[in-house]
Amino acid sequence: MKIEDPKAVKWTLIGITAAFLAVMLVLPLTYVLFTAFRSGLEGFVAAVTDKYALHAVYLTVIVTLMAVAVNVVFGLYTAWALTKFSFRGKKLLSTIIDLPLTVSPIIAGLIFVLTFGRQSVLYPYLSDLHIKIIFAVPGIVLATVFVTFPFISREIIPVLNAQGKDEEEAAALMGAGAFRIFRQITFPHIKWAFMYGVVLCTARAMGEFGAVSVLSGHLRGKTNTMPLYIEILYQGYDFTGAFAVSSLLVVMAILILIARNVLEHRSKAQYLKNRRKA
Secondary structure (H helix, E strand, O other): OOOOOOOHHHHHHHHHHHHHHHHHHHHHHHHHHHHHHOOOHHHHHHHHHHHHHHHHHHHHHHHHHHHHHHHHHHHHHHHHHHHHOOOOOOHHHHHOOOOHHHHHHHHHHHHHHHHHOOOOOOOHHHHHHHOOOOOHHHHHHHHHHHHHHHHHHHHHHHHHHHHHHHHHHHHHHHOOOOOHHHHHHHHHHHHHHHHHHHHHHHHHHHOOOOHHHHHHHHOOOOOOOOHHHHHHHHOOOOOOHHHHHHHHHHHHHHHHHHHHHHHHHHHHHHHHHHHHOO
């Protein structure tokens, strides 16, 4: 029986992978850039500097920053609570954290509509306080926070579990405070995983469409993020404008991908360094 050449298997798998990526990734991105510049550089510049396009970019950046800021605090506190303390409902809390990964973003948007919309028991109180959530920026932020909050905590939890509690307990016995323990002992172990989670959270927040679409109301110049604005342009048959704005998202995605790969490399290097010390 002839043994199959491993090199043939290797190059066959590489060829299949390369062909798949070319069809599913390279060709679509190439078409996006081609269509964006189909009307020339002037058409591209006019599309991305339109006042509605600039507002969509601005709103996307602001919502992303706010969502990441909230999830940084939530992710750190949640990861710390789940790995350093024992309490009733710990497994339930860990399960709930993964809920946004299993629930459709559109359903998440509907949940917030039911919670804060006109039919909600909270609406009269919010109205008296002049707080508008549905079809306004606060609703977009809430939806983005909901769909992104597992990313940071889920990157930190495995690292904290691997670290254990010995160093923190020793520092506490020596009189160190909780903040000092976190700053000097805990955070140095998790900093690369933390930054990696921030990058993933940022990427997810920038591209969110479903939940934001339900809550935004599609108010041009007010509640349209970049994905929503692209949809409006595309449905209006402004293909040059739609793909020009899409190309901005592509550039952002590439920058995030580069940052992700750098942080992943640093994280692996830190892990190997810790293993050698152990």
